[in-house]
Amino acid sequence: MKNFIYILLFFGTFMCFKAQEKPNFREMTPEQRREYIRQMSPxxxxxxxEDAATMMAIKNLQVPVEKQEAFKILLKEYLESQKTIKNKFRADFSQENLSNAEAKKMLNQSFDLGQQLLxxxxxxxxxxxxxxxxxxxxxxxxxxxRMREKFMERRQKMGPPKGREPMPNP
Structure with missing residues (x-):
């Protein structure tokens, strides 16, 4: 609940400073905020x-002001490098249609990528x-x-952005 409040406060702060013409999140109801975010492009x-996650990390870790900019840059770099590695493995295949050899190859590939992530x-x-x-x-x-879980949970509550299909449930 505390993290949810921080996210909402950050959204309000971020949106206020991002551009003057955007509405003030603090003055919006939760439904209005959801709808406004739903209207955003992907x-x-x-x-x-990403900005909300970074600001929450800074707050939760109590990063000193003089180190915050270096932390933001390094965190972004780290997350991008992790994403690059994860994108090498796409699990958009039909597990039922794989031969034993193909399944074993995919399994080994997932282990290799897991090691790369580590x-x-x-x-x-x-x-x-x-x-x-x-x-x-x-x-x-x-x-x-925990952040990944919270964002996924939040996305399920808010629904997909306009023009995008809902994510399938596993």
Whole structure:
């Protein structure tokens, strides 16, 4: 609940400073906010969510003001590198139609990519340690999974952006 309030406050703050012509989120009802976000382009929504996640990380980790800009840059770099690795593996295949050999190949590929993600995480942990304390880095990595879950939960509540089909339930 506390994180939800932070997200809403961030959305309001972000939207107020982003452009004068946009409505004030603090003056909007939750339904109005949802509808306004639903009207955004996928790129705008993505940027809004990334900015919200970054601001929440800064707040939750209590990153000192003088280190916040370096942290934002490094976090963005880390998330992009993780995304690049994840995009190498697409699970948009029919598992039922795979031969045993194809399924084994996909399984091994998923293990290889998992190892790449872990190796990347280790590299960035060292980089984050130049800005943050070890406790903050640990908290950042723990927070990463929780944020993903919260955003997915939030997306399900809000529904897909206009012109986009709903995500299938697993």
């Amino acid at each position: 790129e705008q929504r993505k940027q809004l969510m 190796n990347n995480r280790k590299v960035y942990a060292d980089k984050f340690l130049k800005i943050l304390t070890p406790q903050q880095v640990l908290k950042l990595f723990n927070q990463e999974g």
